[in-house]
Amino acid sequence: xxxxxxxxxxxxxxxxxxxxxxxxxxxxxxxxxxxxxxxxxxxxxxxxxxxxxxxxxxxxxxxxxxxxxxxxxxxxxxxxxxxxxxxxxxxxxxxxxxxxxxxxxxxxxxxxxxxxxxxxxxxxxxxxxxxxxxxxxxxxxxxxxxxxxxxxxxxxxxxxxxxxxxxxxxxxxxxxxxxxxxxxxxxxxxxxxxxxxxxxxxxxxxxxxxxxxxxxxxxxxxxxxxxx
Numbered sequence: 001x002x003x004x005x006x007x008x009x010x011x012x013x014x015x016x017x018x019x020x021x022x023x024x025x026x027x028x029x030x031x032x033x034x035x036x037x038x039x040x041x042x043x044x045x046x047x048x049x050x051x052x053x054x055x056x057x058x059x060x061x062x063x064x065x066x067x068x069x070x071x072x073x074x075x076x077x078x079x080x081x082x083x084x085x086x087x088x089x090x091x092x093x094x095x096x097x098x099x100x101x102x103x104x105x106x107x108x109x110x111x112x113x114x115x116x117x118x119x120x121x122x123x124x125x126x127x128x129x130x131x132x133x134x135x136x137x138x139x140x141x142x143x144x145x146x147x148x149x150x151x152x153x154x155x156x157x158x159x160x161x162x163x164x165x166x167x168x169x170x171x172x173x174x175x176x177x178x179x180x181x182x183x184x185x186x187x188x189x190x191x192x193x194x195x196x197x198x199x200x201x202x203x204x205x206x207x208x209x210x211x212x213x214x215x216x217x218x219x220x221x222x223x224x225x226x227x228x
Contacts (some may be wrong), residue, residue: 009182019187023187025061025065026050028071030051030057033051034048037199037205038210039208042049042191048187055140055169056086069167071089072222073136076163078135079130079135080160081106082105082106082135084147084161088107088139088140089105091140094106104128107125109122115144119150127161132161133158134160137152137165138167142176145176148176148177149176164179164180165179168184169186170185
């Protein structure tokens with residue numbers, strides 16, 4: 001008589017099912033590309049790619065995903081939701097609207113100072129994040145964790161408290177200063193140097209679309225006429 005297969009952890013099964021659902025949603029937005037051979041701007045190759053700017057382009061999906069993050073953090077009182085970047089700001093509004101505490105939404109600006117990354121909180125928002133304020137950080141895609149860690153440092157410098165971090169996608173290798181993190185998808189796709197790429201060895205055609213787009217795409221714009 002053969003032994004019964006090991007029983008899966010129900011929590012792990014639920015997490016796996018949830019991630020598959022959310023991955024399908026991201027595929028529908030056109031943000032997530034899988035089973036491909038992609039050239040990255042860094043020159044490395046990968047089989048998966050996510051276009052960050054497309055993650056929050058579908059309002060109904062974004063509202064639903066924001067509601068999932070809000071439900072997870074519902075037991076924590078939250079006074080403010082803080083994010084950076086346009087996609088994360090859209091998601092932040094959805095999270096704040098669905099959270100029972102009805103927190104305010106504020107955003108920081110990302111930039112470089114002497115070649116190093118920095119985040120800045122606009123002066124008009126500083127009255128909203130002060131000693132004792134409970135802050136939930138929200139991002140769309142957490143790749144290296146550098147922005148989140150800078151936001152944590154900024155909040156704590158102001159005397160406020162980070163209650164957690166919510167995001168759509170987090171690379172599993174990312175650490176965020178010991179704060180509770182909830183991500184709808186926790187997935188780290190491997191990257192390879194061209195000389196070591198297994199897809200190259202199999203002869204799979206290289207998709208250079210995303211690098212070409214980044215190099216040739218220009219934003220559309222109009223300028224005010226000089227005519228009075």
